[in-house]
Each structure stands twice: as C-alpha cells, then as structure tokens.
Amino acid sequence: MATTFGSTGIQEIHEIPRRRPIERPIGWDGFKARYGITVITIINVTIFFVLWEIVARMGVVSKLLLPPISEVVKVTIEMAESGELWKHLSFSAINFTLGFLIATVTGIPMGLMLGASKKLDIIIGPYIWALFSTPRLALLPLITVALGFGVVSKVFLVFIGAFFIIVINTWAGVKTVDQNLIHAGKVFGANRFQIFSKVIVPFTLPFIIVGLRLGVTRALVVTVVAEMLASSRGMGYVIVRAADAFNSAKLFSMILILVIVSMTLVTLLRKSEEWIAPWREKSSV
Amino acid sequence: MLEVVTENLTIEYELIREKETLTALWDFNLTVPPGEFLVIVGPSGCGKTTFINVVVGLITPTKGRILCGGKEVKGPGNERAMVFQDYALMPWRSIKNNVEFGLELQGRLNKETAKNVDHYINLVGLRGFEENLPHELSGGMRQRVGLARALSTEPQVLTMDEPFGALDAMTREVMQAEFEKILSKTKQTVIFITHSIDEAITMGDRIVVMTAGPGRTKAILDVNIPRPRYDINIREHPRYQELRQQIWNMLKLEQQAQMDREAKLD
Numbered sequence: 001m002a003t004t005f006g007s008t009g010i011q012e013i014h015e016i017p018r019r020r021p022i023e024r025p026i027g028w029d030g031f032k033a034r035y036g037i038t039v040i041t042i043i044n045v046t047i048f049f050v051l052w053e054i055v056a057r058m059g060v061v062s063k064l065l066l067p068p069i070s071e072v073v074k075v076t077i078e079m080a081e082s083g084e085l086w087k088h089l090s091f092s093a094i095n096f097t098l099g100f101l102i103a104t105v106t107g108i109p110m111g112l113m114l115g116a117s118k119k120l121d122i123i124i125g126p127y128i129w130a131l132f133s134t135p136r137l138a139l140l141p142l143i144t145v146a147l148g149f150g151v152v153s154k155v156f157l158v159f160i161g162a163f164f165i166i167v168i169n170t171w172a173g174v175k176t177v178d179q180n181l182i183h184a185g186k187v188f189g190a191n192r193f194q195i196f197s198k199v200i201v202p203f204t205l206p207f208i209i210v211g212l213r214l215g216v217t218r219a220l221v222v223t224v225v226a227e228m229l230a231s232s233r234g235m236g237y238v239i240v241r242a243a244d245a246f247n248s249a250k251l252f253s254m255i256l257i258l259v260i261v262s263m264t265l266v267t268l269l270r271k272s273e274e275w276i277a278p279w280r281e282k283s284s285v
Numbered sequence: 286m287l288e289v290v291t292e293n294l295t296i297e298y299e300l301i302r303e304k305e306t307l308t309a310l311w312d313f314n315l316t317v318p319p320g321e322f323l324v325i326v327g328p329s330g331c332g333k334t335t336f337i338n339v340v341v342g343l344i345t346p347t348k349g350r351i352l353c354g355g356k357e358v359k360g361p362g363n364e365r366a367m368v369f370q371d372y373a374l375m376p377w378r379s380i381k382n383n384v385e386f387g388l389e390l391q392g393r394l395n396k397e398t399a400k401n402v403d404h405y406i407n408l409v410g411l412r413g414f415e416e417n418l419p420h421e422l423s424g425g426m427r428q429r430v431g432l433a434r435a436l437s438t439e440p441q442v443l444t445m446d447e448p449f450g451a452l453d454a455m456t457r458e459v460m461q462a463e464f465e466k467i468l469s470k471t472k473q474t475v476i477f478i479t480h481s482i483d484e485a486i487t488m489g490d491r492i493v494v495m496t497a498g499p500g501r502t503k504a505i506l507d508v509n510i511p512r513p514r515y516d517i518n519i520r521e522h523p524r525y526q527e528l529r530q531q532i533w534n535m536l537k538l539e540q541q542a543q544m545d546r547e548a549k550l551d
Contacts, residue, residue, distance in 0.1 A: 019413070184373035187341050187361050188387035188438065198390070202377045279376040279420040 067248040072256065075249040089257070091234040095151060096223045099158025103215060107166030108208055114167065115174020115204075116196060132164035136222060137229075144230040154226050154234070161222035162215035169214065173207025174200055206277035213269040220262055286474045287354030287364060287441040289317040289340060295348035296335050309335040311499035312349070319441075322468065322475045324485040326532065327495030327503075328540040330547075333478045336500070337444045340476060341367045353442060363391050366440035370447045372427040374419040374434075381406065381415035383430055387438040398437070405433040408467055425456040432464065436471060443473040447480065461487050462515030469512065482532045486525055487514050494535050497543035503535055 025033050049069050055061065056068035079085035114121050114128070136157065147153035177200050185199045227236025235254050242250035273280075294313040297306050309332040317323045325333045338344045339351055342361035351358040353365060366387065374383045384402050388394040406412060409429040419427055428448055435443055448464075449457040465488055468475060479485055485492050486508060494504045510524050519525060 178373075180369060180371055180373040181375060183343055184367075184369060184375075184386075185390065186343055187365075187367045188390045188434075189361050189363060190390045194390055199375065202375065205377075277377065279418060 064246055064248050067252055071249040072252045075247075076253045076257075079250070079253070088234050088238050091151070091231075092223055092227065092236070095154040095158055095227075095234065096219055098151075099155045099223070100162050100215065100219045102155070103159045103162035103166055103219070104212060107163045107211070107215075108170050111167040111170025111208070111211070112174060112196075112201065112204070114171045116200065128164060128167055131160070132168060136161055137225065140226060140229060149230060149232060154223065154231065157226045158219045158222050162219040165218060166208075166211040166215045169211025170204060170208050173204035173211075176207070177203045206273055206280050209269060209273045209276060213266055213273070216265045216269065217262065220258065220265075224258065286319040286472060288319045289315075289442055289474060289476065290352040291315040291336075291340075291349070292352070293349035294336070294339065294346055294351060296332070296339065296344060297347045308499040310339075311501065313501060315493065315502060317474055317476060319474055320472055322477065322488060322490045323493065324477045324479060324489030324491070325493045325495060326479060326482060326485045326536065327500055328497050328536060328543040329480075330498045330543055331495040331539070332498050332500035333495055334446055337367070337446050337476060337478055340442070341365050341444050363393075363438060364441040366435035366438050366443055368428070368431045368435050368443070368445040368448045370450045372419070372424075372431045372451075374427055374430055376419050379416050379418060380411060380422070380430055383419065384433045384437050387434050391438060393438075401439070402433075402437050405436045408436070408470075409433045410463070423456075424452050425460055428452065428460060429463070432467070436467075440473060443468075443475045445475065445477045447478050449484065450480070457484075464488070465513065465515055482529055482536065483520075485532065486510070486528050487519065492528070492532065494532055495539070497539045497546060503539065504531075506531065 024030065052066075052069045056063070056066045076085065110124075110128075114125060139160070140157065143153050143156055147156055181199050181203065182195060185195045190198065223234070224236040224239065227234035228240045229236075231237045235258065239251055239254050242248070242254070291314055295311050296309045298309060299305075300307050313332070313336065315336075325336070327333050335344065339346055340353070340358065342358055342365065345359070353362070358365075375386065378386065381402065384406055385394055385399075388398050388402070406415060409432055411426060411429055411433065414422065414426070419430065422430070428451075431448070449460050452460060461484060477485075477488060479488075489508055492506045492508060493502055494506070495501065496503045506528060508524070508528065510519070510522055
C-alpha cells in the first residue's frame with residue numbers, strides 16, 4: 001500500500017499492479033468493441049450501394065454514366081454463367097500474378113545488392129533510374145511487337161511496372177539503415193555477411209513491404225491498360241469493348257472487380273507492414 | 286579485466302567536402318590499469334569519442350597504436366564491448382534477443398551462455414521484459430538492455446560513450462547509481478566518457494581531463510572518494526567539491542579554447 005500526502009492528511013491507496021491481463025469488455029460493450037467497426041463499415045457500404053441504386057434509377061444521371069448497381073450485378077452473373085468472366089479474369093489474373101511475382105523475386109535481391117555494394121550501385125544504378133523514369137506505356141508498342149499479343153508481353157509489362165519501384169524502395173531501405181546499428185554489429189564481432197543478414201535485411205523489411213504495396217497498384221494499372229491497348233483477352237479488353245458498345249453495366253462490373261482486388265491486396269500489405277515492423281510509425285499513405 | 290595502453294595515438298579524418306584533414310587525436314598516450322573505472326571528460330570535439338571508437342576497434346589509427354592486455358588492437362574483439370549513447374538496439378528483436386546479440390554474433394550462444402543472458406537481464410533489473418520490443422521500453426530501460434548486451438559477452442574492457450546522454454536528469458542520476466552497483470560486481474576495466482563533471486566524479490576511479498581538439502591529456506586526477514558513492518549527500522564530500530572546482534576550471538578554459546579554435550576556422 002502506498003501513502004500519499006494530500007492537503008487533508010495522509011491517504012492510503014491500493015497499489016496498482018504494473019502488469020495485468022488486458023480487460024476484455026463483455027456484453028453490449030464487448031460487442032461494440034469487437035465488431036463495432038465492422039458493423040459500421042457494412043452499414044456504410046450498404047447505404048452507399050442503396051444510394052447508388054436509387055440515384056441511378058431516378059434518371060438524374062444518364063444510364064450510360066451511372067448504371068444501377070443491380071444491373072451491374074446482373075451483367076456480372078451473366079458473364080459468370082457464360083464462362084466469359086472466367087476467361088477474361090483468369091487472363092488478367094495470370095498476367096498480374098506472374099508479372100508481380102517475378103518482379104518481387106528479382107526486385108528485392110537486386111535492391112539489396114545495389115544498396116550493399118557500391119560498385120553495383122555505380123554500374124547498374126543509372127540503368128535502373130533510366131528505366132524507372134521512362135513511362136512504361138511508351139514502351140508498350142515496342143514490347144508488343146517483340147513479344148506478341150499474348151501472356152508473355154503482358155507479363156513482361158507488368159514485371160517492368162512493378163520491378164523498378166520494388167528495387168528502388170528496397171535500395172532506399174538499405175541506404176537508410178541507422179549507422180549506430182551497424183556499429184553495434186561491428187563492435188560485437190559481426191562480419192560483412194552478418195551485418196547484412198542480421199542488421200541490414202531486417203531493418204529493410206518494412207521498406208520492402210512499402211515497395212511491394214506501391215508495386216501492386218502499379219502492376220494492376222499496367223495489367224489493365226496493356227490489355228486495353230494490345231490484347232484480345234482480359235479485363236482491360238472487356239473494358240474497352242464494353243465502352244465501345246456503350247455497355248456501362250459491363251464496364252462498371254470490371255471496375256468494381258478491380259477495386260475489390262486492389263483494396264484487398266493493398267490492405268493485406270498494409271496490415272503486414274504493421275505486423276512486421278510495429279516499431280515504425282505507421283505510414284499514412 | 287585487461288589493461289589498455291595507448292601509445293602515440295594519432296587519428297586523422299579526411300573531410301572531403303572541405304578538402305581538409307581533421308586531426309581528432311594527436312600523439313595521445315594513456316594507460317588504464319586492469320579493473321580501473323576511468324572517466325574521460327573534455328570539451329566537445331576533443332576526440333574522446335574517437336578514442337573510444339579506436340579502443341573498441343571501429344576506427345583504425347592513422348599513427349600509433351592501442352594495446353589491450355599486451356596485444357595490439359586491430360579491430361573489434363570479444364574482449365572489448367561498448368555501450369552506446371543512443372542504445373543501438375535492434376528494434377525488431379525482443380529484449381532477450383537483443384541481449385543475446387553479442388554472443389550470437391560471436392558464435393558463443395549455447396545453453397551455457399543462455400544462462401548468462403538470463404543472469405544479466407536480471408542483474409539490470411529487466412526480468413519480465415524479455416519478450417518486449419525496445420520501442421515498448423523507456424530510455425533508461427533501453428540503456429539497461431545495452432548494458433546487459435555488453436556484459437553478456439563478459440568483456441574484459443567495457444567502453445561507454447556518454448551512455449546517459451539521452452536521458453532526463455532524474456533518470457540519469459538513478460542510472461548512475463544502478464550502473465555503479467552493477468559494475469562494482471562485474472569488475473571490468475571501464476572507460477567511460479561523459480560531459481558531466483558530476484557524473485565523472487560519481488562514477489570514476491580516475492578522471493582524465495582532455496584538452497580541446499586535437500585532444501591531449503590535460504590532467505589526470507585520482508578521485509579517492511570511497512564507494513559506494515550513490516548517495517544524495519556525496520556532493521558535500523570535501524574531496525568532491527575540490528575535484529569539481531578543479532575540473533570545472535580546466536574544462537572552462539578548454540571549452541573556451543575549443544570555441545576560439547572553431548571561430549578562427551570560419
């Protein structure tokens with residue numbers, strides 16, 4: 001029991017234990033705490049779709065610009081039943097996934113090496129910056145001519161879209177390592193490899209994830225745009241054909257699917273950023 | 286505990302942008318007998334951090350050399366450890382893993398040494414926090430982790446570069462008392478750098494006062510105050526007052542000289 005001296009005399013207060021298990025609320029408060037945000041979001045999104053439907057059916061906006069969500073859903077189901085949805089989605093999915101995976105698997109090591117080796121930095125660095133700064137769409141015709149209309153050219157374009165940003169973020173992460181940590185490693189006898197694996201790489205991990213997060217959005221954009229300009233399959237192709245045919249419902253269907261996929265991936269990556277590096281201030285972007 | 290002998294140590298840095306050579310230490314000589322707690326005080330820029338970095342093997346001498354236990358220091362070694370001013374803990378490692386860090390790098394982590402790790406975590410008063418991450422701890426606690434990490438490797442020579450510099454005044458005094466308690470049990474040769482005269486007198490067996498850069502030894506004073514010294518009344522000890530006066534006067538001169546020197550360079 002601790003004693004405090006107040007103006008009215010001595011007060012005895014109970015000692016509060018320094019560490020105790022987290023108190024979990026029960027009952028209605030418990031429900032609010034655990035599911036509150038989820039419930040609000042569900043209500044929020046439902047209202048959004050309901051409003052969409054109402055506004056679209058009111059005729060205020062042309063049906064071409066804002067098809068009712070019910071029609072969007074109908075068209076999606078039709079495409080699913082006819083197999084059209086799968087045909088195009090799978091094409092886009094393969095392009096995106098392959099391109100992004102290859103970019104990740106090659107980009108991260110490249111970024112690490114560029115950060116770690118001054119020689120590589122000087123020799124390869126300029127090419128990385130040059131290609132990073134080039135608008136990829138300018139290269140599209142060239143690559144299509146070289147690699148054709150199909151999966152290979154798409155995967156390559158997606159790869160280019162994501163690769164450089166992954167490399168650059170990883171590279172920046174390595175360069176930013178706190179010198180103190182490297183000193184600590186050296187003092188306690190770390191050799192070059194240990195400094196790299198036990199100090200630099202763990203420090204760089206959050207930067208890598210940011211690079212992946214940025215790369216995902218770029219890769220998605222490139223996937224769709226490449227399919228819009230030089231493809232006979234895929235979501236981008238569907239978008240372009242739907243636009244030509246003034247089929248807004250189909251157009252919105254593709255957009256909605258893209259939004260859902262993008263949000264899912266980005267949210268997953270942001271969560272993993274928090275999980276991997278709880279000591280870093282959360283990025284607001 | 287090993288002795289540290291510095292012979293004619295000269296360290297020069299090349300400042301590329303200014304196209305100048307900066308001499309941090311010039312013909313510096315110092316002997317630290319085994320087991321002694323030596324404190325180095327000096328104005329900013331006198332080379333004390335440079336000196337300690339050479340002892341621990343992070344910098345190689347331009348001229349001269351340092352001997353530790355008779356062997357020339359050519360780089361880092363298991364017998365010398367450091368406690369850093371900004372803790373230098375790996376933020377992704379738990380406290381326990383941070384304390385094990387030194388042993389792990391040296392390849393000495395096994396069942397035997399794991400007991401050491403637990404012992405030192407206890408000794409610095411952090412039992413129960415083994416699985417926490419550094420960002421969950423206060424500054425004083427983080428520095429204790431730094432100390433536990435250094436002690437776990439059971440070094441013969443412990444260097445401490447203004448370890449309490451980043452702490453607030455109250456925590457600083459508490460940590461001084463704690464470290465004195467802990468280090469009197471472990472009995473290494475300690476080389477401790479500080480800006481604070483009070484800290485120097487509280488902690489050291491001997492105090493080296495350095496001149497303005499390039500630093501040389503201005504004076505070496507034996508403290509001669511009995512331990513334990515972590516008493517609020519230690520400041521009233523006559524020897525304490527005497528030392529404080531002497532060091533203060535010397536440092537004031539050197540600090541002024543340092544500022545004059547830097548003013549002339551502009």
